Amino acid sequence: MSLINRLDARAADFDAALTQLLAYDASQDESIESTVRDILHDVQSRGDAAVLDYTARFDHVQATQLSALEIPRADWQAALDGLPADQRAALQAAAQRVRSYHERQRADTWTYTEPDGTLLGQKITPLDRVGLYVPGGKAAYPSSVLMNAIPAKVAGVPELIMVTPTPGGTRNPMVLAAAALGGVDRVFAIGGAQAVGALAYGTQTLPAVDKIVGPGNAYVAAAKRRVFGTVGIDMIAGPSEILILADGSTPADWLAIDLFSQAEHDELAQAILLCPDAAYLDAVYAAIERLLPGQPRAHILRTSLAKRGALIHTASLRQACEIVNRIAPEHLELSVQDPQALLPHIRHAGAIFLGAYSSESLGDYCAGPNHVLPTARTARFSSPLGVYDFQKRSSLIQVSKAGAQTLGRIAAVLATGEGLHAHAASATLRLDP
Known part of the structure; x- marks a missing residue:
């Protein structure tokens, strides 16, 4: 069995293969x-x-x-x-x-x-x-x-x-x-x-x-x-995830360890690397093969990488960005020479780490942004935990007498159209004769 799955985004069966890789049974025991x-x-x-x-x-x-x-x-x-x-x-x-x-x-x-x-x-x-x-x-x-x-x-x-x-x-x-x-x-x-x-x-x-x-x-x-x-x-968190988009400029050992950093959480964690450089993917695979035996949680890493991990060869960095948005990962590393150039193309990710020195582990502990992040593709519609999760909003509406003349007529028409006649009366009672 391969240490980690190898996929080719240019292959005809890639969509099906990626769907299968991302599948996660969230049914409850x-x-x-x-x-x-x-x-x-x-x-x-x-x-x-x-x-x-x-x-x-x-x-x-x-x-x-x-x-x-x-x-x-x-x-x-x-x-x-x-x-x-x-x-x-x-x-x-x-x-x-x-x-x-x-x-x-x-x-x-x-x-x-x-x-x-x-x-x-x-x-x-x-x-x-x-x-x-x-x-x-x-x-x-x-x-x-x-x-x-x-x-x-x-x-x-x-x-x-x-x-x-x-x-x-x-x-x-x-x-x-x-x-x-x-x-x-x-x-x-x-x-x-x-x-x-x-x-x-x-x-x-x-x-x-x-x-x-x-x-x-x-x-x-x-x-x-x-x-x-x-x-x-806050949220119901799924298994930990890391997705790395690389251009081949980062030392392969660094990214092998970055993949380990999330895969070591548990056997269901997911670690994926996207890159258009096939030779670089081979180098990362070799680094995984060399470094894995020395990891204290090697038994968890082996299961996680073999079942849910992947090295994916893409046609281009732009195609890699499209795959990122499809996966909507919890953690995304843009390990490329010009991460700012790719940032406008990224729509869905919990936290985005820009550049080779921005390892995900720094975000877990001390960078500053929150490490409580959406998983299992929920980054498509949700956000990291933050101050806004502990505040709530109340609307303020103080209508002047003049304002009531305009708003009352609008509200009365709409309320009558909905068949809510007390609503309409509440608005029209405040109109000047």
């Missing part, structure tokens, strides 16, 4: 759905008691009150202070860069006044309370804390509640340190579908939130999907 449904119903019914029962069963953490599972702020600060100097400095630098970037996204209230005195506009307000789910144990991601918490606080969210499981009572110090740096307000040592239910419905101890963000396992994803509507959610 019925056993997971059933379990999550029961847990959510139980949490909604019994509140704290249900959360405590599931925490004892799944995380082996015993407590008689949910308040005992709230981690004091002093512990977060102690975790930050206790980090090795290099880790603390890296977290602080990343937090500063993420904050600086997201401060530019903040929207403001605006209004304008028409000649007759009618005022129209938009009022921006932050969400009141947000819940942040953070995986715990070995799968702990302090970078995700920063990427979710900081935009919420920049948006002005007054209360941000973080939940994170602590299997066997083990707390991840970098996650707690990131909570301290990210502006989190409260932290509870709970996880799984029960934590999502607690955030969505509220319990005797944990107040209900307006939106839940953050990654999690299949049970967490299923729970978020089920509570959507009661609360908002």
Whole structure:
């Protein structure tokens, strides 16, 4: 079996081959759905008691009150202070860069006044309370804390509640340190579908939130999907993706490792390279063959690359751009000498990394833009997580007496045409005799 699929965009069967490569079965496991449904119903019914029962069963953490599972702020600060100097400095630098970037996204209230005195506009307000789910144990991601918490606080969210499981009572110090740096307000040592239910419905101890963000396992994803509507959610993320468009000017080893950087997430992750230079694709294949055995997660890489990875020979860079838009990747690297020349041709991608030195991994941790990105072709219609996900808009309409004379007549005609006569009367009552 080849280490990675080889496709030719000029071949007659390429469309079918690409469709098959991109196919991803997002159907839900019925056993997971059933379990999550029961847990959510139980949490909604019994509140704290249900959360405590599931925490004892799944995380082996015993407590008689949910308040005992709230981690004091002093512990977060102690975790930050206790980090090795290099880790603390890296977290602080990343937090500063993420904050600086997201401060530019903040929207403001605006209004304008028409000649007759009618005022129209938009009022921006932050969400009141947000819940942040953070995986715990070995799968702990302090970078995700920063990427979710900081935009919420920049948006002005007054209360941000973080939940994170602590299997066997083990707390991840970098996650707690990131909570301290990210502006989190409260932290509870709970996880799984029960934590999502607690955030969505509220319990005797944990107040209900307006939106839940953050990654999690299949049970967490299923729970978020089920509570959507009661609360908002960020997105349901699919497997990680990287698509690299190259012109052959970047060292082959660099791009082999860049492909590994996403393929190592799990066996369903997707890593694809597009290039019009066949010899360069051969060089990247050789680099993969040489570098793969030394990778700590080689067993995952082999499965991911063989099943869902590809090196694709294109007729031109322009054809490669068309394929990019069809795939609409989570991460796109334009590893070419003049990436700005290609940028106008790219319509669909979660994050775009321009030039050979812009590796995707920098975006994951510290470049500044958010690493919570649309996957599974949803970049066609959705965007990275940002400040705008924690703000909402209210329309402002202050109609003057003069304005009511014009607008009232227009509204009355349209309302009558729709058969809504009270609507028409409401508008015409304000007309001058």
